Amino acid sequence: MELTAEVRRFYSELRQISFVRDEREDPQQNLIEPLELVAVMAGLKPTYLGGHGGHCLELLQQIEEHALRFGLHTVWNESVSPYDHVVPDVDRTFWNYVIEQNHEARLAAPKCLWAYRDESEGDKIRRCVSGELSVAAVLGYPECCTEHHFRHRVGWLESLAKAYRKREGAKTADALVSLYRKQVSSRVEWPEDLVQKELYHSLERYPFVHFTACPNCIDADDSPAAAINTTLQELATSLEPRFAAEFKKYAANPDFYQVSDFLEHCHAVEGPIPTTLS
Numbered sequence: 679m680e681l682t683a684e685v686r687r688f689y690s691e692l693r694q695i696s697f698v699r700d701e702r703e704d705p706q707q708n709l710i711e712p713l714e715l716v717a718v719m720a721g722l723k724p725t726y727l728g729g730h731g732g733h734c735l736e737l738l739q740q741i742e743e744h745a746l747r748f749g750l751h752t753v754w755n756e757s758v759s760p761y762d763h764v765v766p767d768v769d770r771t772f773w774n775y776v777i778e779q780n781h782e783a784r785l786a787a788p789k790c791l792w793a794y795r796d797e798s799e800g801d802k803i804r805r806c807v808s809g810e811l812s813v814a815a816v817l818g819y820p821e822c823c824t825e826h827h828f829r830h831r832v833g834w835l836e837s838l839a840k841a842y843r844k845r846e847g848a849k850t851a852d853a854l855v856s857l858y859r860k861q862v863s864s865r866v867e868w869p870e871d872l873v874q875k876e877l878y879h880s881l882e883r884y885p886f887v888h889f890t891a892c893p894n895c896i897d898a899d900d901s902p903a904a905a906i907n908t909t910l911q912e913l914a915t916s917l918e919p920r921f922a923a924e925f926k927k928y929a930a931n932p933d934f935y936q937v938s939d940f941l942e943h944c945h946a947v948e949g950p951i952p953t954t955l956s
């Protein structure tokens with residue numbers, strides 16, 4: 679993939695920032711986020727969202743400073759609105775309560791950092807945060823995979839409502855709300871194994887993307903998820919082959935992968951990291 683000198687410099691200088699922080703437990707995040715930031719800079723992805731998992735203010739501020747220095751736009755806002763467009767099959771009063779709780783939790787949470795290159799993305803981010811626009815359009819993920827992800831989330835809530843009725847004796851919507859408010863954890867019949875299996879399968883197939891591929895995308899080489907993975911893999915390889923190799927190492931052994939060695943080495947290097955292809 680042909681990359682401009684500006685994009686290469688963006689990557690080299692970004693690597694001086696340590697993404698490994700105590701607040702961030704998911705090592706894949708520490709690989710994917712630098713890659714997604716470069717993808718935004720290179721015009722291959724509409725926006726970057728940071729801080730929705732493992733929020734570290736100091737890191738986000740460093741990322742913002744870096745992004746602004748290279749002419750990207752940034753905004754601090756809530757994370758994506760998760761539920762509103764996929765409605766579960768539960769009592770409406772219960773559902774409204776869950777939406778309200780979710781909204782309050784997002785308001786109370788520290789703000790996330792959004793970065794983007796095209797100015798028109800600013801309005802899309804606002805609409806995405808308020809639940810009017812799909813997260814897929816804003817983050818550049820396939821519509822099918824994000825819908826599948828949200829289906830899992832509402833599926834879990836449907837199972838919880840069933841468990842409250844069956845095991846906790848809830849007969850009315852108010853009783854459901856009351857149990858939910860008290861955070862009663864009932865034995866929910868939810869295929870956690872299946873969700874986990876999908877996640878691992880997706881990681882193995884498409885290690886360069888931040889979303890879980892849906893069943894339609896997972897084995898199809900011409901699927902939307904496969905196309906995004908290919909683009910980002912080419913980007914990572916063009917930036918630095920050993921950077922791309924880290925994603926494959928992670929995918930081969932996600933439970934025991936340690937990202938720190940690679941990243942610690944990167945920001946210990948003095949000056950820009952060589953970016954020539956080997």
Ligand SMILES: [Zn+2]
Binds near residue numbers: 822892
């Ligand atoms: Zn899909």
